[in-house]
Amino acid sequence: MASYNNAQLADQIPFSRYPPWVLSKLRPQAVDLIHRVYKWVETECIPAEQIMKAQVAQNRWKTAPLMHELRKKAKSQGLWNIFLPNHFKESPGLTNLEYSCCAEIMGQTYWAAQTMNCHAPETGNMELLAKYCTDAQKEKWLRPLMNGDFSSAYSMTEPDKATSDATNVSCRITQDGDEYVINGRKLYGNALWNEEMKLYILMGCSDPGNPDVWKRHTMLLVPSNSKGLTMRRNLTIMGYDHAPEGHGEYIYNNVRVPKENVILGEGRAFEIAQGRLGPGRIHHCMRLIGQCERAYELALLRCKDPRKRPRGKYIGQFDSNIERLATMRIEIDALRLVVLNAADTMDAKGNKAGRYVIAQSKILVPETAAKIVDTCMQMYAGQGLTQHTPLPEIWTYARFVRVADGPDAAHRHQVGRDQLKLHEETRKRHQAYAERARALRKTWGIENPDAELDWEYVPPTAPKL
Amino acid sequence: MASYNNAQLADQIPFSRYPPWVLSKLRPQAVDLIHRVYKWVETECIPAEQIMKAQVAQNRWKTAPLMHELRKKAKSQGLWNIFLPNHFKESPGLTNLEYSCCAEIMGQTYWAAQTMNCHAPETGNMELLAKYCTDAQKEKWLRPLMNGDFSSAYSMTEPDKATSDATNVSCRITQDGDEYVINGRKLYGNALWNEEMKLYILMGCSDPGNPDVWKRHTMLLVPSNSKGLTMRRNLTIMGYDHAPEGHGEYIYNNVRVPKENVILGEGRAFEIAQGRLGPGRIHHCMRLIGQCERAYELALLRCKDPRKRPRGKYIGQFDSNIERLATMRIEIDALRLVVLNAADTMDAKGNKAGRYVIAQSKILVPETAAKIVDTCMQMYAGQGLTQHTPLPEIWTYARFVRVADGPDAAHRHQVGRDQLKLHEETRKRHQAYAERARALRKTWGIENPDAELDWEYVPPTAPKL
């Protein structure tokens, strides 16, 4: 078994990308797993990208034969469900930090995570089911999901509400005898057109008049073959249909599910939602970093491509490109530090305490990643935007993550409002400086008649406006 | 007939967007034409976008029936070939400035220019043919193009050369009896799959050993049904196939054309290329500004969409969005000033003297436009990236223009190198400052022992390195 003490290993990709503090936290079994994930992606995924494309092109809404085969093979090698946290008995027991290293590697090929049953939205859904479902629900839905028998989606966003503020979710859930009846429209959530898709986890509004806005919503398990559930069309993301998974636009027209399909209980959707999103955001971010590394390598290749020599020089001999390489290298590595720290913080303090570091990743990574990939595309000039490189798809993924789970602004507002809560505490500290300054000035016989305007000035407590 | 003195008119779109100096330069017939182009686009193009999409979806590589009808109708109304400069007898006689106003309007819908036979690459091709072809060539190729009977493409870019430096073009042209024989690969150039496409204007290398690198290349007229010319696939741009025009990837395998198909003469490709690109770049830029206005209006609509109220407020009540609107408004208007000035400079001094202002537009507009549209997309959150809005297609067009006709860096290098030529003249002026300063210091009795380090210091003439 490999070990992080193995200096030779630490000089090799992917370990050479990790900072010492991360290397020292990877346990031997994690090192081994990371190593195997790396080999898997390098050997089975990256080189198979054109085959996957070709198979999907033949049958756009059917999971490709290659995907089925790779999933079977990965499962047999234990490269399966490795995102699962410790408390699952099937879990390989990786920490968030350790799994993050895996997620970066998986990110290099868009669909690699799926070969290991570690893809969004499955991972979030499986955690949700594991955490909040009854045993009967788990037996029916979680077990086959973990087994890879079918796939699931999460239905929250709506086309006609600002659901980045989830209290606006308005898809209506009413009761009728032993059933819930659902009416409304939903955006996003993988495509019904793919026959593997069996389950939607739906967030809807069951009690719109409840004075406590956090108790108005309920989550239901909705089988994809429910009568009245139709997919109007597939949403494209910057023109990509992302088949065969896709992003559906749904109409719920008197869709009925039995009462036993409620998760946790009526009015408890926000309790569930709280816990769901953190790790998934980190996974997205790490996969994006993997995509950045992929894009960066392509830029590096271009820099000394003997075919492309404007004015007789490699483009890597133009120092503007040398500066671009340096800037990208430095930024990718900084992003990795941010996300790995978020993962480690979740390990140390739990998901809830990790709220800030998760938001930090969610805000910084997609925006910076899109910028980096854009630079790589530009270094490829005309070819950079075509299917000659995977760069347009990588860029699109980064751009997508900037709006997935709420646009940047929503996360900035959350962080910024939390920061404002520190105002009074900060003010008091500065008040202490001012008092101490007055005392010291006295000692030294130095007057400052302008103290009330200068940086010694501290405003009084802010009245509530 | 409308007149620019009509104050009421000047308060209406599109005239309200033009600065006074532009309004005062628009002649009455131009005002009338701009007005009619505006009505045309508002009434016949923007509202028909979904129909065009639906028709193209039914038959991806065939020009849509709607397009045929609109072209017929536009032609009958004199909204046809209006890009044509004065020296054509069929020209409506618009100045570059006046036509730029039209181009902005056309830009609001991607395909509106085509309804008026004013779309790229036709416009550049028609100018080229008009300027450099023999009468016989004109009769055969130019007349039907101007008539709208078929379409044409321009073939310069190559997949395996840095053709942003066009001296690298390597597609081989050899002679064999009365024919030229062509071998090589080309990227871009509308798709052969569309049966309207009849003519490629090809730039190739006919004399690779010529010591004068500017005389190695030749331009040929290549009928699209030439034997040996095949389209391997269509290039996608950020995932969009841009059917039914597309962007082909071509193989020329012993393609033969008669010698009479040479334009201007062997080895004269650069002479021709010089004159071709300027106006087209300005048209692209103005259309992009039209696209920005379209995107901006959508952002404005979103700002007070009653369905979208996070935390109970219109998103236009968040001052961050107010700042975004202001920033976008200010930047769009600045871009328009830049491009209209470029057009006016070409009117005043000719295309060649306009080289710098054209480059200025080409560098500033696409990059800024892409940024602006990205902001609009983000204001739409999740929906902004889907087909719910035209924003992804608008963004893609802006991104595309950043690499079309050479990436930003190529244009920056051109401008920057020209600037360096001003070094010696600038140095001399500063030398005069220094001498005058010495004299003045003497008069005033002020010594500056540090003059040789200070800003009075002027370096000597730079020896050639």
Place this chain on the structure above:
Amino acid sequence: MASYNNAQLADQIPFSRYPPWVLSKLRPQAVDLIHRVYKWVETECIPAEQIMKAQVAQNRWKTAPLMHELRKKAKSQGLWNIFLPNHFKESPGLTNLEYSCCAEIMGQTYWAAQTMNCHAPETGNMELLAKYCTDAQKEKWLRPLMNGDFSSAYSMTEPDKATSDATNVSCRITQDGDEYVINGRKLYGNALWNEEMKLYILMGCSDPGNPDVWKRHTMLLVPSNSKGLTMRRNLTIMGYDHAPEGHGEYIYNNVRVPKENVILGEGRAFEIAQGRLGPGRIHHCMRLIGQCERAYELALLRCKDPRKRPRGKYIGQFDSNIERLATMRIEIDALRLVVLNAADTMDAKGNKAGRYVIAQSKILVPETAAKIVDTCMQMYAGQGLTQHTPLPEIWTYARFVRVADGPDAAHRHQVGRDQLKLHEETRKRHQAYAERARALRKTWGIENPDAELDWEYVPPTAPKL
């Protein structure tokens, strides 16, 4: 007399910097004046910068002998008060556009405008006095100001209020018999320490209880030697004291002025303030462009300085610097277009109609200028931040203008809120698209069941929130 038809002249600085549409609007007498201003600055100002520095260093709060001499000489040459608009009989009759060209040239040396009595805040003050004062007031204050006998300042900003929203101005004006009594604090306004400073134009609050917030404030003429008016200290801007003019911090402690010193009348301060700021902002922006040209020339000199050759090459041989030169060149020229268009718009439509274009200049120019100068400083490496170059002072001026007359955000808010007023009109236009689209779809037999979600969707009128 020179003429803009003189092609040779148009190839020379400063005329070579103006776009054709500007050149064609410069009347012969303006061309002549611009030419003479240019010669003046080149010969008398730029080379004398070190002398001015030396004289000010000797006597920080006294106007330098050189300044006195240059003012006398400029006046004798008719280079005096040239900012004055047409309606003054002493005016040389320049348009805003023509004067803007002069202002750019003056900008090259921080104090050049002062040699021609065209410096801030004098210009704004003189216009204000000319527009709103009685003949007696003019005789006493305006005539000597125009004559250059003393100087004046404008006192509005306060240290303890958000006076970027001027309704917050709280310096108290009360009546006592035939006098007004003033109590409060003011920031900015040139230093009392300079004995040339004779007059403060003060904005204060005379009627805090008036229900009309726009009628609470009054403007007074306050002689600098008024009893009770003291300058606590000089404000530094990024560390610069800007002596001998400075920026004072004032206390008004029962300062009394006779009632005849009221401007226009009690409660009419906002009426006056409206008209004051526009032209001054344009002058600041044009001077900043002149500063950018100065900084740019220094960067160009550095690019081929034989003493500075890292790794054996001129820094201008590194293409990253070539790209920097190009980017700066392009941006400076774009800024000039923006400001000259603002000036021309004011000429065509008046100051009030120019509100938007003035804000556009005020937002774009200082921020971009600071960025450009920062790039130049960085190209000078360590020396760029020291007194070896004027770059730090130039940067500081640009940075200062970003907060002078209100920070960027205040201007962005104004523009953005005005834009939101266009919402309903825009919405109606889009409503018309949607209706037309429905009709066209019917004609073509194309259904769009998703129209209510797509870009054909137009939100209803936004209810007032």
Place this chain on the structure above:
Amino acid sequence: MASYNNAQLADQIPFSRYPPWVLSKLRPQAVDLIHRVYKWVETECIPAEQIMKAQVAQNRWKTAPLMHELRKKAKSQGLWNIFLPNHFKESPGLTNLEYSCCAEIMGQTYWAAQTMNCHAPETGNMELLAKYCTDAQKEKWLRPLMNGDFSSAYSMTEPDKATSDATNVSCRITQDGDEYVINGRKLYGNALWNEEMKLYILMGCSDPGNPDVWKRHTMLLVPSNSKGLTMRRNLTIMGYDHAPEGHGEYIYNNVRVPKENVILGEGRAFEIAQGRLGPGRIHHCMRLIGQCERAYELALLRCKDPRKRPRGKYIGQFDSNIERLATMRIEIDALRLVVLNAADTMDAKGNKAGRYVIAQSKILVPETAAKIVDTCMQMYAGQGLTQHTPLPEIWTYARFVRVADGPDAAHRHQVGRDQLKLHEETRKRHQAYAERARALRKTWGIENPDAELDWEYVPPTAPKL
């Protein structure tokens, strides 16, 4: 003694700013020291800033009495030389990581590091002397420096050479009997005008003809009272003179020092220089982060300052400012992760292996810090640029570090050139992908006739140009 297990402590500043992985690496004695440094800066430094200003204003080139007193007091409390690495017997034995935490705290007040004898350039000089000097040299120079008896400077930069490439250093060292004779000019290096300044460590060129460019230079110990050494003037940085330390501009005119003053030996300057700069850059960066925290707190205070309410709201109620706070918070914390990782990497692998992470910090931190502080200044509007806040000085420090030890571009070039060395290794990996892809396509029966253009294409080895 405090301990990092103390959960209460970890919730308090400064510990609450550190990520879990850092907290877990701080040994109890370091936690205690960090705690004491924090108290020291909070109690003795921040509140004394105005006193220090007042004392320096009275006697610009003399170390202030307050500084002398604080140094004495800090030394007595063991807050002295704590930067010193483990191998010194006087070292408190902090790791780079632990000391970095201290450096951030010291950064909050510009001169706080000096109170603990941990300021630049002393720290670098002391390390250099400790590492490379003979015992006799140490006794004479190092001991008093460590004791705080006098101060020293480092003289490398030259006004008329591109010394960011140190092989250009041209200050001439020749031999004459038992002495070295020095002739040349130097920039930077603290001011001779301060009588505490006793020693310059000079880098000069002793063997310009040596074919090995890395052996041409020598370092000498130059007493500040050497005959022929004169300080021409003090350099200002963005207008600040930084008295009483300053930045001198020096002339060496036949300055003679005894041969025993050579460090390590003739021609060995580069050997010495290698080891010097790493830790100092990290210290600068951490102090800058401390400055950012200071600026950020001021922005936070302003957000709810009851005196400043444009349009009746705290500026912190405008969501644009909420977004600004969030962005700054997130960026400061990301910078800290970058620098602490650099420190930890140096601990784990040594200074040399840390070259990349040091460059990463040096490039990212000053540029981002300047941007953050600029945002804070702008939130203070007009007051932000004046001496009402410490923000202008903080900004200037950040801007200065962008050029200190070489401009950004020099560091980017170093990183970028190192990255290009990875080209061939990367190419080989991609070659392996391509080969595997061919094999897999065969297995699956999928042809890709375009493989040579697609992302499967891998360019051949790049020939040396």
